[in-house]
Amino acid sequence: MSTTPLLTIDHVAKRFGAVTALADVSFDVLPGEVVALLGDNGAGKSTLIKIIAGTQPPSSGRLLWNGQEVTLAGPADAKALGIETVYQDLSLAPNVDVVGNFFMGRELTRRVAGISWLREKEMEEITRAALHRLGTKIPDVRAKVENLSGGQRQAIELCRFVHFGGKLVLLDEPFAALGVEQTRKGLDMIERVRREGISVIVITHNVLHALQVADRMVVIRQGRVEGVRTRAETSHDELIELITGDRSLTRRQDAA
Ligand SMILES: Nc1ncnc2c1ncn2[C@@H]1O[C@H](COP(=O)(O)OP(=O)(O)O)[C@@H](O)[C@H]1O
Numbered sequence: 001m002s003t004t005p006l007l008t009i010d011h012v013a014k015r016f017g018a019v020t021a022l023a024d025v026s027f028d029v030l031p032g033e034v035v036a037l038l039g040d041n042g043a044g045k046s047t048l049i050k051i052i053a054g055t056q057p058p059s060s061g062r063l064l065w066n067g068q069e070v071t072l073a074g075p076a077d078a079k080a081l082g083i084e085t086v087y088q089d090l091s092l093a094p095n096v097d098v099v100g101n102f103f104m105g106r107e108l109t110r111r112v113a114g115i116s117w118l119r120e121k122e123m124e125e126i127t128r129a130a131l132h133r134l135g136t137k138i139p140d141v142r143a144k145v146e147n148l149s150g151g152q153r154q155a156i157e158l159c160r161f162v163h164f165g166g167k168l169v170l171l172d173e174p175f176a177a178l179g180v181e182q183t184r185k186g187l188d189m190i191e192r193v194r195r196e197g198i199s200v201i202v203i204t205h206n207v208l209h210a211l212q213v214a215d216r217m218v219v220i221r222q223g224r225v226e227g228v229r230t231r232a233e234t235s236h237d238e239l240i241e242l243i244t245g246d247r248s249l250t251r252r253q254d255a256a
């Protein structure tokens, strides 16, 4: 039980003028752990994800990475640590093919007669292998990303993240726009990402999805942690109560 958390969120608060998006949030994410962030609209979930991704500074509180305090001045700082948000399409170039997106900014080249050549065959093989490893079936890695589904785009981003040594992936409502089958694949992918030893924070409205995929559920309500539960110690009904703040069903006494 002496595992150092990969990420510690320590009394983080965020205010936008008179609006308090996060009042006081603390919890840990362990290496290789999937944490579901649950909460009603406006609870502060996306704000917290943005702080962890380095796109917004907290108003107060600290982040620790492997036990060391870190200051994220921007998304590049988070990325350098191995923290990234995976979106459905925002970070892929639509008119570039799967391989091109996979290696974007990290292209493999070889110099021949003073000229730099892309190692296309090799990049193609690596892309195929990385997709296969996470169970993603994309028939043609030379297809332009604009012709792929939202779920497939998300899968490409996740595979790229895993391949290039990511440590903590942030998913903000990844299934919101997906159909039943794509959602099932997405949940399966999170499980495979975890098996690679990578940590995941996934925001979802769907308690059933959270229970299916997460080791622990952190419920945020009005900018505070309302409860932290392992999958084994909670239930659908209890999570709904924590999310809504309505304890009329079980009148459970929380130690927290
Ligand atoms: N950039 C911003 N400026 C002002 N208020 C914001 C901003 N971002 C979020 N908020 C407010 O902070 C609260 C939490 O928002 P958010 O983190 O998006 O919640 P959630 O993702 O849980 O729905 C909301 O009241 C929202 O209106």
Ligand SMILES: [Mg+2]
Binding pocket: 045, 046, 047
């Ligand atoms: Mg949100």
